[in-house]
Amino acid sequence: MSDYIVSARKYRPDSFEALIGQDNIARTLKNSIQRGQLAHAYLFCGPRGVGKTSTARIFAKTINCSSPGPDLEPCGSCESCLSFQEGRSYCIHELDAASNNSVDDIRGLLEQVQIPPQVGRYSVYIIDEVHMLSAQAFNAFLKTLEEPPAHAIFILCTTEKHKILPTILSRCQTYDFNRITIPDMMKNLRDIAGLENIKVDDESLHVIAQKADGAMRDALTLFDQSVAFCGTDIRYADVIRNLGVIDYEYNFRLVDAFLAGDYAQALLLFDEILGKGFNALHFISALSGHLRDLLVARTGGLEALLDQPDSLKSRYRSQAVRCSIRFLYDALGVTGECEAGYRLSSNQRLLIEYALMKLSFLVKAPSAEVKAAPDVQSAPAPVKAEVPATAPAPEVPPVMDEIPIEIIVDTPKAAPEPAAEQAKPAEPAKPAGPTPRKRGAAAAKLAPLLSGESKETKVEEVKEEAAAADMLPEDSEIIGRWKELVAKKASGRPRLENTLNGALLSVSEENGYKLLTFEVINQAQKGWIEEKMLRELESDYNAMLGTRRLHLAVSVRPAAEIEQRIYMPEEKAQDLMDKNPEVKHLVKDLGLDTK
Numbered sequence: 358m359s360d361y362i363v364s365a366r367k368y369r370p371d372s373f374e375a376l377i378g379q380d381n382i383a384r385t386l387k388n389s390i391q392r393g394q395l396a397h398a399y400l401f402c403g404p405r406g407v408g409k410t411s412t413a414r415i416f417a418k419t420i421n422c423s424s425p426g427p428d429l430e431p432c433g434s435c436e437s438c439l440s441f442q443e444g445r446s447y448c449i450h451e452l453d454a455a456s457n458n459s460v461d462d463i464r465g466l467l468e469q470v471q472i473p474p475q476v477g478r479y480s481v482y483i484i485d486e487v488h489m490l491s492a493q494a495f496n497a498f499l500k501t502l503e504e505p506p507a508h509a510i511f512i513l514c515t516t517e518k519h520k521i522l523p524t525i526l527s528r529c530q531t532y533d534f535n536r537i538t539i540p541d542m543m544k545n546l547r548d549i550a551g552l553e554n555i556k557v558d559d560e561s562l563h564v565i566a567q568k569a570d571g572a573m574r575d576a577l578t579l580f581d582q583s584v585a586f587c588g589t590d591i592r593y594a595d596v597i598r599n600l601g602v603i604d605y606e607y608n609f610r611l612v613d614a615f616l617a618g619d620y621a622q623a624l625l626l627f628d629e630i631l632g633k634g635f636n637a638l639h640f641i642s643a644l645s646g647h648l649r650d651l652l653v654a655r656t657g658g659l660e661a662l663l664d665q666p667d668s669l670k671s672r673y674r675s676q677a678v679r680c681s682i683r684f685l686y687d688a689l690g691v692t693g694e695c696e697a698g699y700r701l702s703s704n705q706r707l708l709i710e711y712a713l714m715k716l717s718f719l720v721k722a723p724s725a726e727v728k729a730a731p732d733v734q735s736a737p738a739p740v741k742a743e744v745p746a747t748a749p750a751p752e753v754p755p756v757m758d759e760i761p762i763e764i765i766v767d768t769p770k771a772a773p774e775p776a777a778e779q780a781k782p783a784e785p786a787k788p789a790g791p792t793p794r795k796r797g798a799a800a801a802k803l804a805p806l807l808s809g810e811s812k813e814t815k816v817e818e819v820k821e822e823a824a825a826a827d828m829l830p831e832d833s834e835i836i837g838r839w840k841e842l843v844a845k846k847a848s849g850r851p852r853l854e855n856t857l858n859g860a861l862l863s864v865s866e867e868n869g870y871k872l873l874t875f876e877v878i879n880q881a882q883k884g885w886i887e888e889k890m891l892r893e894l895e896s897d898y899n900a901m902l903g904t905r906r907l908h909l910a911v912s913v914r915p916a917a918e919i920e921q922r923i924y925m926p927e928e929k930a931q932d933l934m935d936k937n938p939e940v941k942h943l944v945k946d947l948g949l950d951t952k
Contacts (some may be wrong), residue, residue: 364577368549370411373419377545378537378571379408386416386530387429395420395479398502398511400487402518403534406572413483413512414441414535417449419508421477437477448481450476455486463494467501470509480509488520489511495522502528513658524938536571539664544581545573552593554679555584557591559666564596567664603635605669608647609676611713615688616679618721623713637709638699645692652685655797684719691715830872832864839875842898846890856882862912864896871907873898876914886911927951 370376373383401409423435440446453917474480543562550557569576573578586599597604607626614622630640653659655677696714702708707883768844847854860875877883930951
């Protein structure tokens, strides 16, 4: 069997000096030992893998060491230190509360507390994951924790302080452990790599430390994983492939594409990243982090916030100079909004692609030239013609304010005329080719004005048409053309067509408008028509009648007026007996069953 030990166990701190990133806690504990001010209960809380249990072991070993060093480090050679290192100590006890969380487990521990230590001065009880104890176990522990024997010291360790009862917290000195910073983890990993004769670059160490998320134990585990994959020569490209980390090179290229307004390149890079199996949410999160680092590098005085290896800091500064603060601010808003809506989106890839397009348009907006698609239902586009330089521009009549239209004047180039007739003003020729597409009824009425017709006549026609639209239609016409409207709007929808054709119509006049009310047979039909198509029916019927003063309303026909239809055999039999008393007597005399 191999004697290999993972780095997290092999290089576990065994002295206060070896603790990483917890200097304030180490100093406080050493001062309390030096002054003889030891509490009876301690609570070590903080994230995973930051040294809580290791600190508890070092503290327990130090207070029982018979000859500590001048800096209050355990000697490692006395009986107490040797027994602890060999796992046979009777004065330092560890309890895993995750698997021993019942009242009986705590009662057994409390019975053991009464026994004084055989070697050393104190019996130290380290309870790991103490938040896993049940409420009954906590209550059984309260009294002993408040007034333990003089030789007993409790050290409680937890990652979830909020789950511990306030009565427990009030009886303990609480120490909050911090996440270990990336530079501290990189320094420790570099020292371990030197001891193991492993070559590793700063970029690889930074990736490992960043992925560990402040936990030294996780960083050592990832380091062992990288050594298993790369051997004794760890390279950045191998590390990111092994750990599934997106290469920072993609982020630099994406920002370059954003600055150039090249959204196509950004979409291709995103597709390439997805093709390598990376999670899309991790991609947008990494892009947000990159934009944040650019903002830090762009702003003077924030260099300490840029957690990147020295080999990359110059590159961040170089790209940050080309980015405006406004661009970075807006870009972070786009990526933040994308991250927030990612889990709720039904098309997550499209959501991120849309965000990449928005980022590409922050600096360089898309071209404003838009080519209109041809309208297959309208006439072909007019053939534009040029007006000769010598010909006077045709006179365009003033357009009335209440008719908002736009008139485009295009005339074909006139043929050269004889010299004798050049003095005469050239008349604009009629456009060749098909008729230009009309822009509304008013434009159609005013278009002939350009060909020399009477202005007064055409304006009067427009006024007459507007007046006709304001006239009230006749009741007979309103009711008479209802089926024509139904055929147009309900064609191919039998149920709707039957409902509208069977509706009772009534016309009334209110406030200068005609009101057409049609009755349906139930409330469900009324609600559906009002919600889905009443306004559409009203608009189309006004256009069909050439008016603007017709309103539609839908109501429910009273139940008494609805014809009762007979469907079932027993209903038919009952109806027959009601209409023919002889049949009723016959059924009664013969005892017939009509059900």
